[in-house]
Amino acid sequence: MARIVIIGASGHIGTYLVPRLVRAGHKVVAVSRGQAKPYLPDPAWSDVEQIQLDREAEEARGRFGAAIADLGADVVIDNICFTLESARQMTAAVAGRVQHFLHIGTIWTHGHAEVVPTPEDVTKRPFGDYGVQKAAIEAHLLDLARRTGFPATIIHPGHIVGRGWAPLNPAGHFDLSVFETIARGEVLELPNFGMETVHHIHADDIAQLLVLAMTHWGASVGEAFHAVSPGAVTLRHYAGAMYRYFGHEPNLAFAGWQEWASRQSKDNAEASWEHVVRSPNCSIEKGRRLLGYAPRYTSLAAVEDALGWLIANGRIGVPR
Template sequence: MRYVVIGGSGHVGSYMIPQLVRGGHEVIQVSRGQHRPYWPDPAWREVRSVSADRTTEEAQGTFGRTIAALKPDIVVDMISFHPDGLKQLVEALHGHIQHYLSCGTLWVHGPSVSVPTTEEQPRRPFGEYGIMKARIESWLLDQSRRLGFPATILHPGHIVGPGWEPLNPAGHFDPRIFSRLARGEEVVIPNLGMETVHHVHAEDVAQAFIKASQCWSSAVGNSFHVVSPAALTLRGYAEAVASWFGQEANLKYVPYASMKSAVSEEEASIIWDHIAHSPNASIEKARKLIGYEPRYSSLAAVKESLEWLIEHGKVDVPDAFRL
């Protein structure tokens, strides 16, 4: 098969593309050419790279033709964010490809009603990112079910892996939280720490895309959650990280309304996004229909990310307790 991976130089593509090459497939990676893969792999020598600025070409109405000219069998689209731009891509590809796979997000769900959340629960997104991704999902599924466009949407949780700063137990991305937990210092947690986060290792996201692309009959016309087997509460997450360094978590619980005044506006917005969503997603549909079986638990994925951060001097921990 000829795979065209749009946005393939990111974390997920850095795992997915070498696996596709080793599986005997031809791979064309399309990106702006501003980033190299996150780690070297001999398989990249067999990958053709095409430089294209999606935003510019969508504005010019040429992006769909650019991708169609590569004559793909399968298109993996990691960077579709706006329905209008996607429509011209789908129009150019319709009738010319076997499968189109789009990267969505758990943010297509708003607050959970019952947990774990299944793909069939009604969409109640909030925030521009979640709303746009939900519109993309709805439109693609309609195109698939009514008009036969072979689309599948995969919804990852909080992606982590080496080279990535994971969402931390305070609900934001400041890596110093991990240093504080490692040293037994006080960490402020919103509310009672019972909101949830749901991580997934980039390698498992790559696995899901590959398996979905190889399960055409059960994947087309469907969307799937791509996360670890279980979500974490912020409190449990903090306690687990502290225990890795021989510490008992020193946690202070502060209502979000009070906490947001002590951080920057940007950080407060990030915290709110995560605690308001509190994702806790089921993967039973992906297990059953495409054979998805994550290798990493949430904590194992975060731990691998944290090891990388420590090795590269981005998180300072006591030498005696390095992971």
């Protein structure tokens, strides 16, 4: 079994990944600032070695990559690398010292959806600092893999869903009041005709794909894979499914973008714009073919799993 260091281990993905790895017999080292706990309790965490490191502070001193390398990992999984400089510091430190390096990217490396479903290897035209930086990290890792044999694999999640946090909602933002509006059967207004798309992924399916990438090392090194559900959903379809989840027929209204945005909070309108302007719809054929990736959850099933937890824990008010 492997010694696996996970950077950012207590977040969305780590909540599901760490218990999987522990139960498979791996030695897991969880690296974090020590300020957050996993979203869900699991007895497997008692067998995890916990290391506290402040990435930002250590990187400023030029020491974070070396600190990770010194942990003696066979595998490093980096959930929280967001800049090219951060990636360069890490790869320089761990090159030749790890058997596998897995980076969590994002489907936002694609920018606007152009060909759908979008395969991993199309020309990328990202926009916005997050997508641009993540695309630069991907290019750096794949270049190292092809020129020097650096054992990198990139996993690009969609909109991550799971128990313990708010899912991206049918209006394209994260305000839970949208689900309460739907639960009451009231009118929900969507931008345009509600035909923009979102592409969810349950965090446990990302964990599944990471394990498959490690298992099929020869097929995954030097490659990038989408971690998304089997199909994207339009805002309109997503909203209708949520009405039916709460026992109502859809009760939707529509407005042009400017009019719709004027009735939202600034934060909600900006979050919706970031999602609908991209309208992701990504392919998982490569992961299926090379790794046997078979997501357990559809986009809607992933959201329903999260909603059940939110309702049970009083985060969403549902009429009796």
